[in-house]
Structures are given as structure tokens and as C-alpha cells.
Amino acid sequence: MKKVKKAIIPAAGRGTRLLPITKIVCKELVPILDRPTVDYAVSEIQASGMTHIVFVTSDKEGAIKNYFLEDSTLKQYLEEKNRLDLIELLPNYTPSLSFDSVHQPLPSGLGAAVLQAQSAIGEEPFAVTLGDDIIDAQVPVLKQLTNVFDDKKHSVISVMEVSQAQVPMYGIVEGELIGDRLYKINRVIEKPSPHQTKSRLAIIGRYIFTPNLFECLKQTPKGKGGEIQLTDAVALLLQNEPIYAYKFKGTRIDAGDKLGLLKAHLYFGAKELKWKKELKTFFDSLYS
Ligand code: G1P
Numbered sequence: 001m002k003k004v005k006k007a008i009i010p011a012a013g014r015g016t017r018l019l020p021i022t023k024i025v026c027k028e029l030v031p032i033l034d035r036p037t038v039d040y041a042v043s044e045i046q047a048s049g050m051t052h053i054v055f056v057t058s059d060k061e062g063a064i065k066n067y068f069l070e071d072s073t074l075k076q077y078l079e080e081k082n083r084l085d086l087i088e089l090l091p092n093y094t095p096s097l098s099f100d101s102v103h104q105p106l107p108s109g110l111g112a113a114v115l116q117a118q119s120a121i122g123e124e125p126f127a128v129t130l131g132d133d134i135i136d137a138q139v140p141v142l143k144q145l146t147n148v149f150d151d152k153k154h155s156v157i158s159v160m161e162v163s164q165a166q167v168p169m170y171g172i173v174e175g176e177l178i179g180d181r182l183y184k185i186n187r188v189i190e191k192p193s194p195h196q197t198k199s200r201l202a203i204i205g206r207y208i209f210t211p212n213l214f215e216c217l218k219q220t221p222k223g224k225g226g227e228i229q230l231t232d233a234v235a236l237l238l239q240n241e242p243i244y245a246y247k248f249k250g251t252r253i254d255a256g257d258k259l260g261l262l263k264a265h266l267y268f269g270a271k272e273l274k275w276k277k278e279l280k281t282f283f284d285s286l287y288s
Pocket of ligand 1: 133169
């Protein structure tokens with residue numbers, strides 16, 4: 001099996017949990033501090049050794065892809081002003097990464113978005129990254145997953161333990177522990193009610209798939225919310241080949257809703273050493 005070199009970032013959702021800003025800006029371009037959310041996903045993909053990214057987006061202008069391409073006019077302007085410090089802040093992923101954008105006019109589920117990218121992926125294993133699952137980790141989570149993939153040569157999904165109350169918010173994995181943090185999956189269910197499963201292992205938005213997933217996606221009927229669910233296609237793939245789940249190491253923030261987005265700002269703000277002290281003083285003052 002080939003190495004994983006390509007990643008899909010589905011970015012065609014409506015972002016309703018972040019309205020009203022997502023009325024005019026897609027949620028992947030909503031910033032966390034000074035970078036759009038999607039930039040965190042792209043740097044994780046690059047740090048995991050992949051070289052090609054496919055955005056599935058509803059925006060025809062390709063604003064997400066444009067963010068990652070060089071803007072020579074802006075660069076020249078900053079050079080003339082001698083602001084090399086600002087040039088360093090600009091996204092600088094090319095030429096080590098190349099970008100593709102596939103158009104999905106109407107959001108019809110995560111599974112449908114992934115299927116849209118099939119021709120850009122071809123017959124090779126690939127990653128899927130959900131941009132609003134921000135995961136800060138010493139070893140990038142996609143790298144943690146490709147390490148498993150290179151060993152097992154089968155699909156692998158990142159999971160974390162959640163509370164019983166949170167079970168209905170996630171795709172849930174049932175499986176047996178076969179190694180350090182590693183499970184062999186027996187069953188997956190999209191957003192079950194707590195009585196449907198005893199498992200607390202929730203799928204978090206990082207996946208590595210064999211290309212066989214695409215055939216399963218084509219056979220997947222509409223599921224939860226009347227949409228084509230990626231988890232349902234995973235259930236079909238599981239009938240034909242083993243799939244693993246890996247309990248990743250790292251801190252995960254769901255930046256897809258308002259409280260999560262605020263937490264992400266604070267998390268990365270607190271990591272900036274130059275702001276850490278002032279941020280704490282300010283934060284303490286709010287609760288004193
Ligand atoms: C999606 C997936 C779900 C997964 C979750 C992780 O749900 O469908 O299986 O657990 O992402 O964030 P969404 O959050 O888009 O409703």
C-alpha cells in the first residue's frame with residue numbers, strides 16, 4: 001500500500017452553529033487569533049508529511065484556496081515597506097504543498113463531500129480532516145494515524161473518550177483494544193442515542209482511508225439528518241476490510257460553535273508567551 005500523501009478538507013457546510021458571521025464567511029475562514037481555522041488543519045497536514053490537499057467547498061471564488069496561494073502584490077507592497085516581519089506571517093506552504101478545490105454546490109452531508117473529491121484522490125489511500133476539530137498535539141494527529149496505517153495497511157480513525165451525555169453528538173466506535181491506544185473496530189454508529197451503545201469512543205475529525213471507501217460512499221443511503229453520512233460509509237467498508245481506531249494524544253477543541261471558538265482563541269492566546277501573563281490577569285479580573 002502506498003504512503004498517504006493526499007488529504008481532503010470538507011469545507012462546504014453551512015456553519016449554522018456560527019451564524020451570523022457564516023452568512024458571509026465560510027466557517028473554515030473564521031479566524032482563531034490571526035489565522036483562519038482551516039490554516040491550522042493545513043499546517044497539521046503538512047507537518048504529517050502529506051503533499052496535496054483537496055478542499056471541497058461551496059464557494060465558487062475559491063476563497064479558501066486563494067488564502068494559501070502567494071499574493072505577489074501584497075508581498076511586493078510589504079517588501080517596499082521593508083516589512084519582512086509581516087511577510088513571515090503570510091501563509092507559506094507552496095511549493096511543498098499543492099492545492100485543489102472541488103465544488104460542492106449544496107451541502108448534503110460529510111460523506112457526499114468526501115465522495116466529491118474522488119477524482120482528485122484516485123486509487124490511493126488518503127486522509128480526511130475536519131477543520132473545526134482543532135487538535136494541538138506534540139506529534140500531529142494525522143501523523144499518529146499514518147503511523148498506524150503504515151503498520152496495519154488498513155483504514156484508521158481517530159477517537160477520544162466522551163461522556164455518556166455527549167454520545168449523541170458524535171459518530172461512535174465499538175471495538176476491542178488490541179494495543180497501546182489502538183482498537184479494532186466492530187461497529188460504528190452515527191450519533192446514536194445513549195441506549196444504542198455502551199461505548200464512549202467518539203470519532204474526532206481525522207481519518208485515513210483506503211480508496212475502497214469511495215465505492216462504499218456511492219452505496220450509502222441518506223442517514224441522520226437526511227444526509228449522506230461518512231460514518232455510514234465506514235460501516236459498509238467494515239463489512240469488507242478491517243478498520244482501526246486510535247485514541248490520539250493531544251488537546252482537542254471543537255471550534256465549530258461559539259463557545260468552542262472562544263476557547264480556541266484563549267487556548268492559542270495563552271500559548272503565546274508574550275501574552276500569557278496579561279491574558280491571565282485580564283481573565284482573572286472577569287471572574288473576581
Ligand atoms: C461529524 C461526523 C461525526 C464525528 C464529528 C467529529 O459530525 O459526522 O461522526 O464524530 O464530525 O467532530 P458533525 O460534527 O459535523 O455533526
